[in-house]
Amino acid sequence: MPDSAAMLDVAGLRKSFGDIEVLKGIDLALQAQELVFVIGPSGSGKSTFLRCCNLLEQPSEGSIRVDSVELLDPRTDINKMRQRIGMVFQSFNLYPHMNAAGNIMLALRKVLGKSKAEAREIAESCLARVGLAEKAEAYPNELSGGQQQRVAIARAMALEPKIMLFDEPTSALDPELVGSVLTVMRELREAGMTMMVVSHEMRFARDAADRVVFMDDGLIVEQGTPDQIFGAPQQERTRAFLTNFQA
Amino acid sequence: MNGLDIFLDAFFNPAVTAKYLPDILRGMVVTVQVALAVVVTGISLGLALAALRSFRLPGVNLLIVFFVDIFRALPPLIVILLVYFGLPNVGISLPSFAVLWVVLSLVLAAFAEEIFWSGILAIRKGQWEAARSTGLNFAQTLAHVVLPQAVRMTVPPLTNRTIAITKNTALGAVIGVPEILMQAQTAQSFSGNATPLLLGSLAYIALFVPVVILGRWLETRFAWGRA
Ligand SMILES: Nc1ncnc2c1ncn2[C@@H]1O[C@H](COP(=O)(O)OP(=O)(O)OP(=O)(O)O)[C@@H](O)[C@H]1O
C-alpha cells in the first residue's frame, strides 16, 4: 500500500548489476520533514539505494514515489522530478570551470528558465545560507573541501527540492572541516527539509536524526530511533557493526 | 665568384627577391585564407562529431568511427589528388581552393573528433551525475558541463594537430592553389634561382611561428588546477 502522505515512498526495490543482486527488496517511507540516517557496512548497497531514488541507477524492480509521483512510470518526466530531489555527493562534483555562483545558477537558468539576474539573486542567498556569501566568485579549486561541499549543498538547495539525498557528504573531508558541513545540514533540517543521509557521522545521527536505518547485504536489517538503534540494537548484525563505531 | 658569392647568389639574390617578393606575399594571403577556413570548419566539424558520438547511437557511431579512421589513415595528398582529378570524371569539378579546403577540413575534423572524444571520456562520471541530478537533460549536460571542460583539456594536443594539418596547405601546390609554395616554385623555375624557395620558407616561418607561440600561450591559459 503506497503511503500517500510520504515524501519518499520506496517499495520492493531491487537492483542487480549483471548477475549480482545488490538491493534485495527495500521498503522505506520518509515523511515530510523527516531526517533518516542510513548506516551499514561497505558494499551493503547504501549508495546504490540512494542513487536509485533519483534514477541515477535504474532499479530492476519495485516502486519509488516522490511526492506521490511514481518515478518508474515511463510517463514520468525524470528531469522534472530530479528538480525536486536534491543530491549531494561524497566527492562534491562541483563544475570546475564555473565559480560558486555559476555552479548554482546553471540549473536555475537551464532547467527552471530563470533570468540571469534572478538566478544570481537566488545563488547569492543560497551561498549566504551556507555561510559562503563572500565566495560567489571563487572557483572550486580556490575553496577548501568543506567550502566546496557547502557550495554543492547550496546548488542542490537552490532548486527548492522536496527531499535531499546525501551520500557520505563528509567522508572526503579533513576532520576539522566536517563541522561546517554538518552545521549546514542541521540548519536545513531545522528549516524543514526532508533528508536521507548515508553517513558514518554517528554523533550527528544521534542528535539530529529522527530515524536510523541499518542496511546490510542489500536489505534493511533494522530501523528505529537513534536511541533504539545505538542504545539497544535488536539484531546481532547491527550490534556487530556498531561496535566499530562506539566512541 | 668565390664560394660565398655563389652561395649568396643562389639563395639571397636581391634582384630575384625584388621581382618575386610580391608573388610570395600574395601566396601568404592565400595560405592564410585556406588555413583559417580549414581551422574553422575542421575544428567545428570535429567537435560536432564528438558531441554526436556521445549520444551513442549505434549506427551513427559506426559511421563516425569509420570516417575518422579513414581520414586519419590516408595521406592527405592522395585524397586531394583523388578529389581534384577523380571527381571531374563523374561530372563534379570543384575549384582547387575548394578541394584543398574541404579535404584538409575533413582530415582535421577526423583528428579533432578523436581528440575531443578522448576529452569527453576523461570527464569524471560525477560531473554528469551532478548535472543530471539537478534536472539538466543529456544534451544540456554535454553542452554546459562536459564539453567546456573537455575542450579546455584538449587545447594542447589540438593545437599541435591543427598546426601540423594547416601546414599541409602547401599540398595545394600540386593542384594549382596559388599559395606560398606554388608561388615559390613557379618563381624558382622562371628565375632558375633558389631565392624564391628561401623566401617561401621565411613566409611559412613568419606565419607559423606566431601560431606556435599562440598555441603555447593557450596551453598555459587553459591549464587550471582541476578540482
Ligand atoms: N555500477 C556498478 N556496477 C557493478 N557493481 C556495482 C556498481 N555500483 C555498485 N556496485 C556493487 O554494488 C554493491 C553495493 O555498492 P554500494 O556502493 O551501493 O555500497 P555502499 O553501501 O554505498 O558502500 P560504501 O560504504 O563502501 O560506500 C557493491 O558490491 C558494489 O561493488
Ligand SMILES: [Mg+2]
Ligand atoms: Mg557508498
